[in-house]
Amino acid sequence: MKVLTRYEMAKDTLAGFETVKNIFELREAWKKDFWECIRDVATHPVVLRMKLYPHHGNSSCYDHCIHVAYYNYRLCRFLGLDYKSAARGGMLHDLFLYDWHKHTKKTGDHFHGLTHPKKALVNARKIFDLNPTEQDIIYRHMWPVTLFRIPHTWEGFITTLTDKYCGACETSRRKQCKR
Numbered sequence: 385m386k387v388l389t390r391y392e393m394a395k396d397t398l399a400g401f402e403t404v405k406n407i408f409e410l411r412e413a414w415k416k417d418f419w420e421c422i423r424d425v426a427t428h429p430v431v432l433r434m435k436l437y438p439h440h441g442n443s444s445c446y447d448h449c450i451h452v453a454y455y456n457y458r459l460c461r462f463l464g465l466d467y468k469s470a471a472r473g474g475m476l477h478d479l480f481l482y483d484w485h486k487h488t489k490k491t492g493d494h495f496h497g498l499t500h501p502k503k504a505l506v507n508a509r510k511i512f513d514l515n516p517t518e519q520d521i522i523y524r525h526m527w528p529v530t531l532f533r534i535p536h537t538w539e540g541f542i543t544t545l546t547d548k549y550c551g552a553c554e555t556s557r558r559k560q561c562k563r
């Protein structure tokens with residue numbers, strides 16, 4: 385086994401610090417780029433209305449969508465997929481614009497879980513020119529609840545996971561706050 389000199393050990397340690405520093409720098413760069421990808425969507429007045437509607441736990445619909453958009457961005461960028469569409473589609477995937485907790489009582493629609501992706505897509509199409517990946521993300525994000533509406537793109541499939549993961553985290557955070 386090779387015995388390292390003090391100089392070599394110090395060099396290794398510094399290289400470790402350099403790697404950590406690079407990771408943090410990359411993370412910050414990705415965060416800035418993420419915001420540039422979704423800025424026009426996330427600051428649109430209609431999209432901002434999602435802040436009025438509670439979703440999972442203490443999170444509003446807007447908070448939830450931005451969480452999904454961010455995880456979509458990171459995962460898709462890491463995997464070499466269309467991270468820009470993944471972020472934008474994620475930001476719009478729940479643009480149904482009502483409080484789903486009161487929706488059934490008000491409208492008699494017992495199937496919000498199945499019907500809201502189409503409503504979100506209709507609303508999003510009115511404002512933005514969506515590409516096929518963004519439409520797939522919005523329309524098919526509830527799979528496997530919507531049995532035969534299977535995502536056609538990897539970005540859409542990833543959204544089915546990030547949506548459930550973010551929803552679970554947001555719901556469990558409310559339970560922690562209540563303790």
Ligand SMILES: [Fe+2]
Binds near residue numbers: 477478501526
């Ligand atoms: Fe949804």
Ligand SMILES: [Fe+2]
Binds near residue numbers: 448452477478547
């Ligand atoms: Fe969602």
